[in-house]
Amino acid sequence: MAATTAAAARKPRRAGPSPRRRTRSAGPLFVAPFLILFLLLFLAPLGYAAYLSLFQEQLIGGTVFVGLDNYVTALKDPQLLHGVGRVALFFVIQVPLMLLLALLFALALDSGLLRLARVIRLGIFVPYAVPSVVAALMWGYLYGPDFGPFAQLSRNLDLPAPQFLSESWMLGSLANIVTWEFVGYNMIILYAALRTVPHDLYEAAAMDGAGAWRVAWSIKLPALRPALLLTLLFSVIGSFQLFNEPSLLMKIAPDVISSSYTANLYAYSLAFTGQQVNYAATVSFLLGLVIVIASYAVLLTANRRREK
Amino acid sequence: MPRSFVPTSSMSRRRFLAATGAVSLGAALAACSGDSDSGSSSAEPVSQADIDKAMKTPTELTFWTWVPDIQQEVALFQKKYPAIKVKVVNAGQGVAHYTKLRTALKAGTGAPDMVQIEYQAIPTFTITNSLLNLAPYGATALKDQFVDWTWGQVSGPGGEVWAIPQDTGPMGMLYRKDIFDKHGIQVPETWEEFAAAARKLHKADPDVYLTNLAANEPAAWHGLLWQAGAKPYATSGKSNLSISVDDAVSKKLGEYWGELAKEGVISTDPDFTDPWYAGFNKGKYATWLTAAWGPSFLSGSAKPTAGKWRAAPLPQWDAAKPVSGNWGGSTTAVTAATKNKIAAAQFAQFINSDPASAKMFATKQFFFPATKDLLADPSFTGSAPEFYGGQKVNQIFADISETVSPEFQWPPFLDQAATDWTETVGKSLAAKSDTVAALGTWQSRLTAYAKKQGFTVEGT
Numbered sequence: 001m002a003a004t005t006a007a008a009a010r011k012p013r014r015a016g017p018s019p020r021r022r023t024r025s026a027g028p029l030f031v032a033p034f035l036i037l038f039l040l041l042f043l044a045p046l047g048y049a050a051y052l053s054l055f056q057e058q059l060i061g062g063t064v065f066v067g068l069d070n071y072v073t074a075l076k077d078p079q080l081l082h083g084v085g086r087v088a089l090f091f092v093i094q095v096p097l098m099l100l101l102a103l104l105f106a107l108a109l110d111s112g113l114l115r116l117a118r119v120i121r122l123g124i125f126v127p128y129a130v131p132s133v134v135a136a137l138m139w140g141y142l143y144g145p146d147f148g149p150f151a152q153l154s155r156n157l158d159l160p161a162p163q164f165l166s167e168s169w170m171l172g173s174l175a176n177i178v179t180w181e182f183v184g185y186n187m188i189i190l191y192a193a194l195r196t197v198p199h200d201l202y203e204a205a206a207m208d209g210a211g212a213w214r215v216a217w218s219i220k221l222p223a224l225r226p227a228l229l230l231t232l233l234f235s236v237i238g239s240f241q242l243f244n245e246p247s248l249l250m251k252i253a254p255d256v257i258s259s260s261y262t263a264n265l266y267a268y269s270l271a272f273t274g275q276q277v278n279y280a281a282t283v284s285f286l287l288g289l290v291i292v293i294a295s296y297a298v299l300l301t302a303n304r305r306r307e308k
Numbered sequence: 309m310p311r312s313f314v315p316t317s318s319m320s321r322r323r324f325l326a327a328t329g330a331v332s333l334g335a336a337l338a339a340c341s342g343d344s345d346s347g348s349s350s351a352e353p354v355s356q357a358d359i360d361k362a363m364k365t366p367t368e369l370t371f372w373t374w375v376p377d378i379q380q381e382v383a384l385f386q387k388k389y390p391a392i393k394v395k396v397v398n399a400g401q402g403v404a405h406y407t408k409l410r411t412a413l414k415a416g417t418g419a420p421d422m423v424q425i426e427y428q429a430i431p432t433f434t435i436t437n438s439l440l441n442l443a444p445y446g447a448t449a450l451k452d453q454f455v456d457w458t459w460g461q462v463s464g465p466g467g468e469v470w471a472i473p474q475d476t477g478p479m480g481m482l483y484r485k486d487i488f489d490k491h492g493i494q495v496p497e498t499w500e501e502f503a504a505a506a507r508k509l510h511k512a513d514p515d516v517y518l519t520n521l522a523a524n525e526p527a528a529w530h531g532l533l534w535q536a537g538a539k540p541y542a543t544s545g546k547s548n549l550s551i552s553v554d555d556a557v558s559k560k561l562g563e564y565w566g567e568l569a570k571e572g573v574i575s576t577d578p579d580f581t582d583p584w585y586a587g588f589n590k591g592k593y594a595t596w597l598t599a600a601w602g603p604s605f606l607s608g609s610a611k612p613t614a615g616k617w618r619a620a621p622l623p624q625w626d627a628a629k630p631v632s633g634n635w636g637g638s639t640t641a642v643t644a645a646t647k648n649k650i651a652a653a654q655f656a657q658f659i660n661s662d663p664a665s666a667k668m669f670a671t672k673q674f675f676f677p678a679t680k681d682l683l684a685d686p687s688f689t690g691s692a693p694e695f696y697g698g699q700k701v702n703q704i705f706a707d708i709s710e711t712v713s714p715e716f717q718w719p720p721f722l723d724q725a726a727t728d729w730t731e732t733v734g735k736s737l738a739a740k741s742d743t744v745a746a747l748g749t750w751q752s753r754l755t756a757y758a759k760k761q762g763f764t765v766e767g768t
Contacts, residue, residue: 146592
């Protein structure tokens with residue numbers, strides 16, 4: 001924006017109505033489309049949710065201002081705390097695994113040693129393009145304890161059927177779906193970053209006698225740092241907002257996935273099942289706060305390590 | 309995600325979740341708006357002259373419904389009242405439908421004039437004054453046309469009529485005659501015989517269960533509660549509520565089903581899912597404790613098993629006094645906020661009570677009727693579908709309908725009651741843990757919720 005404004009200011013004087021004023025109005029005009037949408041679609045709902053979270057509406061008795069009461073309740077709400085704890089655990093286990101896989105695939109594709117690289121690239125990316133409703137139906141079938149292929153296979157081999165949908169396996173089963181969905185997406189980001197590394201660096205490394213592993217470790221990985229940080233941040237947000245997959249698997253495993261299985265699911269149920277819109281706004285706000293804190297923690301750690 | 313009681317369409321019972329995680333957006337949509345006033349019980353009857361005038365005034369009405377091909381019935385109405393145009397909108401099924409309706413009602417704009425609503429959801433919408441009392445618009449005169457218990461479901465304590473019944477789901481039992489014959493099992497007439505049969509069958513063939521009591525189906529549980537004579541919810545006045553979902557009757561039910569589930573002689577698979585459909589097709593379940601809409605639904609979903617099924621009443625707690633409960637079925641209601649009260653009220657009455665329209669629901673949509681005339685109509689009760697070996701299934705359910713008690717009441721927050729059931733009682737069935745203890749948890753969760761919502765909670 002600044003560059004555009006500057007360019008407008010440098011225009012040679014010409015006859016016409018007050019060019020100076022035109023210059024001054026150009027900047028805000030350029031920013032306006034973004035700003036209006038930002039205000040309307042981002043800040044206004046956020047402000048409204050904050051406003052809502054300060055009230056309590058009852059089926060009997062109407063709406064009353066309760067100040068921060070909802071926040072006090074939420075901070076002591078075991079269902080919310082469990083939900084946040086569960087997605088935190090999910091984040092700690094699933095995200096490193098997913099990013100490591102994405103990194104390996106990106107490096108392998110970039111090495112140029114793979115045959116059918118295009119087909120493989122597309123194959124890994126395709127799950128991201130599958131709508132999550134379809135994905136959940138498909139995995140629901142695969143995980144099925146009676147007629148699912150894994151269950152049938154193990155029955156034929158006289159082994160106990162894997163209980164993908166049981167309480168102790170569920171988080172792993174969800175992590176598997178999410179990994180399947182998002183490895184390709186992250187791989188594309190990393191792969192694109194690798195393609196921007198100048199080729200002279202590789203040539204120089206080859207001249208110095210560096211092998212493929214050494215190149216990957218000393219050139220490619222450092223070059224990937226910003227892209228990795230980006231994917232990590234996306235994953236923080238995605239993990240803490242986990243909603244689609246559990247809400248879809250809830251249908252086939254209602255005894256395991258409760259309406260407060262993840263924090264986002266809890267906020268949704270509060271608003272639409274319990275008609276507790278105000279409390280749902282509070283929970284959403286607190287969840288947003290957790291995500292901001294987690295994102296900053298990731299950024300700070302990464303920056304500190306870079307300074308070392 | 310919250311779940312709804314089963315919707316009534318016989319076409320697609322699968323409930324899709326059209327929801328994303330945009331909670332703050334949802335919160336924004338659900339603006340707090342003042343209560344709209346509804347017609348109170350003291351409202352004066354509307355005169356025939358006013359009705360005639362309104363029905364000749366060009367009007368456009370909007371009708372939210374999930375019933376497939378309901379355009380045919382709507383056409384009958386438009387033929388009689390050419391000035392009135394009805395726009396049919398499918399706003400989803402079950403939970404999706406109610407969520408959209410509630411959002412539109414709260415926003416104060418975009419709500420329909422008429423709306424499809426299940427019996428159990430009526431109190432959830434009258435507590436927010438969202439429905440129009442149809443009594444002043446001539447609905448009271450229709451009382452005798454409808455089966456008594458359905459009228460009990462749609463009317464309020466002060467003579468209000470909140471909706472007009474459209475279809476019903478008195479509960480019965482569909483069973484696999486071939487499996488019963490193979491293992492020498494008699495059709496159980498009491499729950500005691502049913503339990504014995506469950507143990508016998510599962511012992512004889514470990515791949516088969518006598519029935520599947522879905523752990524995600526609070527509607528079926530409520531139907532069984534209804535049959536057992538329980539009165540889990542009662543309201544007096546607007547804000548006084550008694551909740552007793554763990555009283556003696558409920559505990560009897562909890563002990564019975566909890567024991568069978570714990571022994572593993574019945575299954576508890578979630579219903580209306582792919583594995584569940586496969587279970588019917590592959591003969592995993594020997595019975596389905598279902599409602600009167602079940603027979604036509606099953607014949608469409610388990611085609612390979614055609615001819616092997618038969619229908620019978622539910623097993624009884626007291627064989628001398630056969631009773632049943634209801635599961636599903638729905639009504640047409642008018643929103644309190646409509647600008648066309650008279651025309652909308654006339655539509656709700658016509659579409660369900662006009663003989664041609666009511667009959668069309670039974671023959672085109674395969675709905676189980678709510679009118680006494682149709683339940684006694686030989687062309688309806690006489691049908692003998694091949695899927696049930698030529699048995700007169702409609703006749704059996706028509707007889708069952710007469711044994712449904714008219715006293716059962718629903719809570720003013722159905723969604724919460726249903727979700728809490730699944731997370732307590734349903735979970736205990738699936739996990740083979742203590743179902744009676746789970747009833748206590750259900751009770752305390754509902755009580756806490758009701759108090760939080762400002763109700764005065766009486767009873768336990």
